[in-house]
Amino acid sequence: MKKFYVIGIGIICTLFFSAQEVFAMHISEGILPWNWAAFWFAIAIPFVAYGLYRLKKLSNIDLSFKPLVGLMAAVVFIISCMPLPVPTAGTCSHPCGTGISGILVGPFISILITAVALLIQALFLAHGGLSTWGADIVSMGVMGSFAGYLTFRGLRALKANLWIAGFFAGLLADWATYFTTSVELASGIRGTSPFLPLFWKILIAFIPTQLPLGILEGAMTAGIVVLLYKKRPDLLVKLGVVNIKNPGENKKNKMKSILFILLALNILLPLSFAFAEEKTKWGGIDESIVEKYAEEHGRPAREPLINTDQGDLLLFVFLLGGAVGGFVAGYSWRRLIEQKPKDNEHADIF
Amino acid sequence: MQIFSEQIRKEHILAKVDARVKLAVTLALLIMILSYRGNVFPLIVLFLNLILCIKMKIPIKVILLRFSEPLFIASMIVILKFFFAGGLREGLMIASRILGAVSVVITYGFSTSFNEIVAGLSWFKVPKSFIEILMFAYRYIFMLLEDAMVIYYAQKNRLGYSGIRRGLGSFGTLTGSLILKAFEHSQNITTAMIQRGYDGNIPIPKPKPFKVAEIFISFLFIVVMGVIWKI
Numbered sequence: 001m002k003k004f005y006v007i008g009i010g011i012i013c014t015l016f017f018s019a020q021e022v023f024a025m026h027i028s029e030g031i032l033p034w035n036w037a038a039f040w041f042a043i044a045i046p047f048v049a050y051g052l053y054r055l056k057k058l059s060n061i062d063l064s065f066k067p068l069v070g071l072m073a074a075v076v077f078i079i080s081c082m083p084l085p086v087p088t089a090g091t092c093s094h095p096c097g098t099g100i101s102g103i104l105v106g107p108f109i110s111i112l113i114t115a116v117a118l119l120i121q122a123l124f125l126a127h128g129g130l131s132t133w134g135a136d137i138v139s140m141g142v143m144g145s146f147a148g149y150l151t152f153r154g155l156r157a158l159k160a161n162l163w164i165a166g167f168f169a170g171l172l173a174d175w176a177t178y179f180t181t182s183v184e185l186a187s188g189i190r191g192t193s194p195f196l197p198l199f200w201k202i203l204i205a206f207i208p209t210q211l212p213l214g215i216l217e218g219a220m221t222a223g224i225v226v227l228l229y230k231k232r233p234d235l236l237v238k239l240g241v242v243n244i245k246n247p248g249e250n251k252k253n254k255m256k257s258i259l260f261i262l263l264a265l266n267i268l269l270p271l272s273f274a275f276a277e278e279k280t281k282w283g284g285i286d287e288s289i290v291e292k293y294a295e296e297h298g299r300p301a302r303e304p305l306i307n308t309d310q311g312d313l314l315l316f317v318f319l320l321g322g323a324v325g326g327f328v329a330g331y332s333w334r335r336l337i338e339q340k341p342k343d344n345e346h347a348d349i350f
Numbered sequence: 351m352q353i354f355s356e357q358i359r360k361e362h363i364l365a366k367v368d369a370r371v372k373l374a375v376t377l378a379l380l381i382m383i384l385s386y387r388g389n390v391f392p393l394i395v396l397f398l399n400l401i402l403c404i405k406m407k408i409p410i411k412v413i414l415l416r417f418s419e420p421l422f423i424a425s426m427i428v429i430l431k432f433f434f435a436g437g438l439r440e441g442l443m444i445a446s447r448i449l450g451a452v453s454v455v456i457t458y459g460f461s462t463s464f465n466e467i468v469a470g471l472s473w474f475k476v477p478k479s480f481i482e483i484l485m486f487a488y489r490y491i492f493m494l495l496e497d498a499m500v501i502y503y504a505q506k507n508r509l510g511y512s513g514i515r516r517g518l519g520s521f522g523t524l525t526g527s528l529i530l531k532a533f534e535h536s537q538n539i540t541t542a543m544i545q546r547g548y549d550g551n552i553p554i555p556k557p558k559p560f561k562v563a564e565i566f567i568s569f570l571f572i573v574v575m576g577v578i579w580k581i
Contacts (some may be wrong), residue, residue: 029451030451064536064537067535071490074493078528120484126456127419223523
């Protein structure tokens with residue numbers, strides 16, 4: 001009898017976890033209320049508009065650029081419809097494809113490509129939706145493309161090889177897409193419930209499929225970049241993905257890439273903290289350890305010479321420091337970015 | 351290859367209505383569904399659209415296939431809301447909204463051809479570059495899908511999908527090959543188009559003139575649905 005129950009439970013678990021297609025990437029039609037749908041459209045439109053501007057500018061130089069972008073949109077459409085078996089979850093899911101398109105054609109054109117692919121999927125496959133088109137563009141197009149592009153450029157500037165750079169670009173593009181989708185879903189469907197608990201629950205629900213899928217998409221992106229480099233390196237040079245001709249120019253790109261990564265971190269980190277509803281005050285090491293033991297041994301801390309813990313004085317000091325640093329960086333911009341001349345006699349002395 | 355709704359479209363009166371009028375009705379219904387606080391209106395819209403699809407002789411299998419993803423997502427949302435946040439009522443409200451909204455878009459996709467949609471978008475002053483990319487993408491999806499199927503069957507015949515690891519490697523090669531083909535085709539297509547007078551602009555199909563009867567009936571329909579929404 002016990003054996004019967006074990007086999008029965010095993011069959012039920014197998015049926016429950018048996019391979020089924022999980023279309024978790026696009027937000028389905030009707031999920032978001034109209035105000036949130038409009039909000040995400042407002043975020044997406046400037047990016048798409050700039051993508052169209054870039055497309056017009058580049059296609060005036062090269063007539064084959066528009067057909068290429070159209071074909072890339074078709075490729076992204078096909079990639080995002082292909083089911084990829086996820087071994088750990090026992091399901092199938094779909095890669096985004098925006099990591100590779102961000103690497104090849106740049107983030108803004110990639111956003112345009114994503115918008116086109118999403119529109120065709122929404123109209124003819126009921127995959128995604130018209131009201132959620134804006135939200136899907138923001139998650140898959142904006143966040144996916146920028147995460148993939150910035151990661152690839154940053155790692156290449158740090159002399160990572162193509163496979164490593166491509167892998168992390170695909171991985172972070174996928175994870176950035178699902179992170180943003182979780183934010184959009186949680187904000188749209190929470191109703192009167194608090195945002196953060198629902199956000200974490202949705203993110204955790206995505207993890208079994210999207211964590212391994214991100215790794216698979218990373219491997220796929222890396223494989224594509226390496227394959228393109230082996231078969232058609234001229235294409236990668238033409239698109240500016242690799243720079244074989246002028247190794248010296250890597251230093252300029254290195255500085256730009258480091259600055260991009262720092263900028264991205266400066267935007268992303270505060271945003272992640274901004275979602276925290278409860279800010280618990282954690283004491284620093286100075287207070288919890290150093291001052292505590294100092295007081296126990298009869299050496300309490302003295303008042304600082306300039307006590308910045310008065311109102312907004314500390315913030316003002318930081319602002320002043322940032323402004324001074326910004327002016328110095330701006331004044332010295334050319335010295336930071338341009339290559340130093342090889343002939344030392346003619347080098348500028350700073 | 352019949353993968354798109356519009357290829358399954360049969361001759362029906364709804365298929366002959368102007369695409370712009372249908373788009374306006376679709377958007378109006380979507381706004382009403384998304385702003386409704388309840389279950390009744392979206393379910394009425396779902397019921398009407400299902401009847402329309404059946405009348406258009408769309409195979410039931412295709413309708414169920416289109417609804418499979420939204421149904422799965424709707425059920426997940428009901429479970430999420432019931433066990434974690436908001437309650438069953440709110441979950442059912444969102445689920446009915448999903449199904450109602452999806453049914454509207456599906457009916458629009460079934461009853462309107464791609465060329466009509468493109469013509470309608472150009473009339474609504476959607477940027478020309480966007481429409482050109484849309485046309486290129488739609489045209490070459492089928493071409494790339496054929497290439498993908500050829501590569502896939504070649505890989506499958508050579509046991510390329512005999513295990514998870516090998517399958518994933520084959521999948522990566524397939525996607526890489528698709529991108530390579532995209533690049534090669536773009537060059538060939540541009541050369542062919544330039545030889546035929548391409549100067550960077552593609553002629554966009556123009557929509558037919560409006561029929562007053564269609565506009566009047568659609569307006570009446572929106573008003574009736576608006577009254578039901580209000581109730």
